[in-house]
Amino acid sequence: MSNSYEKRLLRVISYIHDNPGGDLSLDTLADVAAMSRFHWHRVFTGMMGKTAAQVTREIRMHRAACWLVQQDWSVADIAARVGYPNVGSFTRVFGEEFGLSPVAFRNRGDLTGSLPEPHEGDYPMYPVDVETHPDRPLAALHHKGSYLEIGEQFQKAGTIIAARGMLPAMRGMVGLYYDDPTSVPEPELRSLAGVLLADGTEVPDVMEDVTADGGRFAVLHFTGPYAGLKAAYDYLYGKYIPEHGLELRDAPAMEIYLNGPQDTPPDELKTEVCAPIV
Incomplete structure (x- = not known):
């Protein structure tokens, strides 16, 4: 596959990560990729194995999950920052992705760094x-x-x-x-x-x-x-x-x-x- 197309895909992935609350429509991403909007989506899906909308949603929801635990921003603020001005729509999509509402996810508070800080207390058991x-x-x-x-x-x-x-x-x-x-x-x-x-x-x-x-x-x-x-x-x-x-x-x-x-x-x-x- 052409190195040019690889660079375009990587540019688009970086753009989505850098602009989770921005306009991530197919037309916008086609412009970032410097490709015709008539062909962009087919190329992206064929090379990535999933649609641009699916990738955008995954990135937005992961960013929201991080902010729910790391920041004290309101759910409405976080929803807007990842491109969902409607809190109800954000709550529905987040629940589909993580199986919890944003509030329940925040209350559980378990999305932290990969290395833990040891502490005393009860632990769930794992094999x-x-x-x-x-x-x-x-x-x-x-x-x-x-x-x-x-x-x-x-x-x-x-x-x-x-x-x-x-x-x-x-x-x-x-x-x-x-x-x-x-x-x-x-x-x-x-x-x-x-x-x-x-x-x-x-x-x-x-x-x-x-x-x-x-x-x-x-x-x-x-x-x-x-x-x-x-x-x-x-x-x-x-x-x-x-x-x-x-x-x-x-x-x-x-x-x-x-x-x-x-x-x-x-x-x-x-x-x-x-x-x-x-």
Whole structure:
């Protein structure tokens, strides 16, 4: 697939992320892509596997979910900031995406960074295994800033793979999280969005060839929306690892995504949360 089309798709993805409350109509996105509106939607859908409207909605709802927990803005204000001047419409769409109303989601407050702040208290139980993993070569894009915003890099990584006709070689996605958000300022947090490719597949020139080191991990098996991962991390780091006398080693936390939101309902998403241990 032409590198020109790949660049246009990436430009559009960035524009949606940067302007969630703006005019994201097909005509506007066609202008951003510098393509005829008569052909733009067909090209986007054919290359991405979903419509521009679906991608726009996903990005807007994720941004809203972040703001509901991070900010004290009213629901009406957040709705407007993601392009929904009608609160009723926003509430309906948000509920379809997350299975909760915006108010209930905010009250639960469980969409936080990927690394938890240990605390005393009760924890839900999750299945955990100690496993030895091989090294994982990744085609990667780096992210700096809030872990909650790494989704843009995952989306761009998937766009590059799709635009280059490499989807048959894709074996999954892996996230690496290098810093502790309780001790590192949010703008300086480092993370990585990686695509696991079949052996022998050449890494696209616009992505970095990175190896996720293997070794022993305490692996928590999580099923459900990514918004619930905070509780999973709390259990893994705050209860399971201390109670089992495991020693953490100096390596980043890793998330392995066994499926993805593009074709899986939120309640059926499967994530392996991997804490590196000695």
